[in-house]
Amino acid sequence: MAELTFVRTQMVAPREAPGVSIGIVKWMRENLFNGWLNSILTVLSLYAIYALVSHIGPWFRHAVWDAGSLQECRAIIQATWGEGASGACFAVLRERWQQYLFGFYPSELYWRPTLTFFLMFAALAPILFAELPRRLIWLSAAFPGLAYWLLWGGSIFVPISVYAGVAIAVVVYAAAAGRREGPLAAFAAVAAALVWWAYLAGPVAGVLASTGIGTLTPVQSKLFGGFTLSFVIGVTGIVCSLPIGVLLALGRRSDMFFVKTICVMFIEFIRGVPLITLLLVASFLLNIFLPPGTNFDIILRVIIMVTLFASAYMAETIRGGLAALPKGQYEAADALGLDYWRAMRLVIMPQALKISIPGIVNNFIGLFKDTTLVAIIALLDPLGLTTAIRADSNWNGLIWELYGFVALVFFLFCYSMSQYSQYLERKLRTGPQ
């Protein structure tokens, strides 16, 4: 039986892994010519790529950037590249690119949407990148008012008076919270802000505006168009739908019967209706229900509808993240004495949102692309403009150049969002992997 016993006298020291060749030949063998079936597929794919490039390549190479109409384009291409040659007519973009960017915004005021666009990145930066100084968040907070003022013009006291309502709420809350119960102080704060907005903000802003300080030429909503319109709707929708979605998701998981019922009804109703229906309601029906004489801006109406629509989807995405968290996380937060809102804010939401990042960005991208649906209600978004440009006798017959351009711009922004989300996921990874 002695041969059955075994005692190790020496522990085996770790050794280096066998050398792995990382040459290009090995990579090709593994990925391209791994067996006869894959070799055939590789060859076929190469041919497909060649066929595609050899047809599209000349189209780009023959592109004309300087012409007054499609006929001129074609004439130039025939003259340069011979009879029967085809090519892109990018001259239309050269002529109409400003319209694509700004719609019918007055051309002497183009600097305003442009400035807003770049300010948007400055305002987003502190939200997207935690490394930046926290003080920059004030710029982010000021941006919505600033953007409104720059885009629509008018007196700067209009957005300021709106912000003043928030400031009043904060002051009232701080004053009341010392003496009264928390919910009561919050109620007083909200009431004070509402009173300010409903009765005082308008007259006060009117008086201040009459001084003429900080007044920009007003621009009407019907002049908005192109990517300016897409961005106004898309960015506002994205920024507003996330917090509303969070609240709806929490409401749907709440123990409180009425809160839960309202949230479920809202989500199921909005999600069950096509966005176009909501846009048509915003465009045609809403005015019927509003008191006569109210001038409810069309872009604002569309933004509200898009936001509601997106937040219903967002709520379900976030609810998925909440459901994925182990029950122990909720219990540990409770056991430490954190109240509901602190537990949600500090423990539950950071984890649930992290889990939901792919879904949330999915919603963002979908929402941004859905802004093109406003073409249905005669707003001139990039697709609406494309229809208008194609109706111009000079450019009648162009398809690829126009839609390709719109697609490219959308792709750039959607792809950036996707890349950012992947960066964020990598950054937030805290596990052992």
Add this chain to the structure above:
Amino acid sequence: MSDVAATDLKRAAPAAFKVTDEIAIEIAGMNKWYGQFHVLRDIDLNVYRGERIVVCGPSGSGKSTLIRCINRLEEHQKGKIAVDGVELTSDLKNIDKIRSEVGMVFQHFNLFPHLTILENCTLAPIWVRKTPKREAEEIAMHFLTKVKIPEQANKYPGQLSGGQQQRVAIARSLCMKPRIMLFDEPTSALDPEMIKEVLDTMIELAEEGMTMICVTHEMGFAQAVANRVIFMDQGQIVEQNEPKEFFNNPKSDRTKLFLSQILGH
């Protein structure tokens, strides 16, 4: 609660277990149901300050549910639970107050994976106790040193071993300076080699006079540390005694059977 007569108080806390005169937890005539299922039946239990109680029993006997009722992770439907004289009702203020005075350690640690070890420990002191951040960090480092892992402070829970995570969980609870600690099978999810390091931490805590209730199957720990062992079955306290008597001279047949099962192998 007429069924909780004065005579029952003797059952709730035999005078022999008085470590001090102060009652830390008072449970009287407590009942709990899950739907129609009667999980906890007529529980009477007084815990004196400084007591180290071990609760054992077969699975499904309601022992975890019992200690989870004490900080209201589970709601009881009938009877009274008072912690430090504050009665647990549906009043949220009382619940949060009691929870901040009662530390809890879970079977699966339940550390917050998105926060570092240090942040796990400072979260509740900063947001519940309103301790300034620097002071909270000093307290956290003090307790992390006590559980012997100060060098891990800036790592994330996912990078630690199970035993280390559980010791962090203990430190996290201690940072709230609780007056009572509840342990819900703290070593059940650990490898045998790691159980000892967690038990050592708990023993140290007991020696400092912390009031503890511990649901565990570590009978060695019970014998070494507990001043009272409670045996539960079918949602009831079947037997309670000091450890020596409990293990050497169990009174009820159910207890005898249970002990023979867990000690016999």
